[in-house]
Amino acid sequence: MFIRAYLRASTHQQDALRARGALDAFAKEHGLRIAARYVENESGAKLDRPELFRLLADCEPGDVLLVEQVDRLSRLSAPDWSKLRSEIDAKQVRVVALDLPTSWGLAATPDDFTARMFAAVNNMMLDVLAAVARKDYEDRRRRQAEGTARAKAEGLYRGRPENKTRNTAIAAMLRDGHSWRQIMDGTGCSRTLLAKIARELKANETAG
Known part of the structure; x- marks a missing residue:
């Protein structure tokens, strides 16, 4: 079993390595060693993320995909999340997220019954948090659009200044x-x- 850490930031202005310390600390606390890190600056609302799919291509059954939060893995629409989940399931990859305590047991090697119980509970919670992450993304986009429209209506909007x-x-x-x-x-x-x-x-x- 290999632990593969996935670190993502939405834009090139943001630090995709920001969460490295938290992931390293989690691995050390649980007696794990991170075998590889996959880092990219891409929106979590996009399915097309080269480093994420390189990680999945490198995985063997039973490997762990380690993320800081579920929203680092997905802010996807329901159809795109279903596609990504299908890929994860096909590769038999275990998703462990620091903000999802039900997933932490998947980083160990429990007996078959315990592993199946952990997986069943975790899959349900993973779907819930992925849906919450998508809603948060859509709410922020909606509020930004409303704020821009209001500023334009009031003659206050000037757009982003050219650098x-x-x-x-x-x-x-x-x-x-x-x-x-x-x-x-x-x-x-x-x-x-x-x-x-x-x-x-x-x-x-x-x-x-």
């Missing part, structure tokens, strides 16, 4: 031939912003 220094650096890196991945990792920009600057740069070069 001219960063955008100039991004344009310079594009001209120097850096890859998009290098630029995103180096500046923390999104692919959408990078594509916008690349289009503007190409248009300016064509006009020039």
Whole structure:
């Protein structure tokens, strides 16, 4: 049995390794050793997360997927959560989350009956917390949209100010031939912003 830790943050501006200390402390307290860590900056509302699926591909039956909280694993819609759960179940991976005490027993190697009881209870709680995480995500998005709409109606909304220094650096890196991945990792920009600057740069070069 291998313990594989999954660490995720939603944006490149956030520290995906923030929870490493908590996961390491949990493993030490339970006499476990983390064999590998998989780290990425992707939204938990997306099913397409390369490092998560690399983790699952590396797993053997009985391996543990260790996360700080269930929402690090999923803020997915019900259909996408069902797909991810099917993949986890097919690989016979045990999900252990620090915020889900019913899962902690799965990090041990109990007898077959105890393991099945732990798994049954944990699966139910995992589904509940995944649903709560999704609702929290949708509620925050709704409140943000309502706040933006209210600000626009009152003439107070100005949008996010352009970070001219960063955008100039991004344009310079594009001209120097850096890859998009290098630029995103180096500046923390999104692919959408990078594509916008690349289009503007190409248009300016064509006009020039």
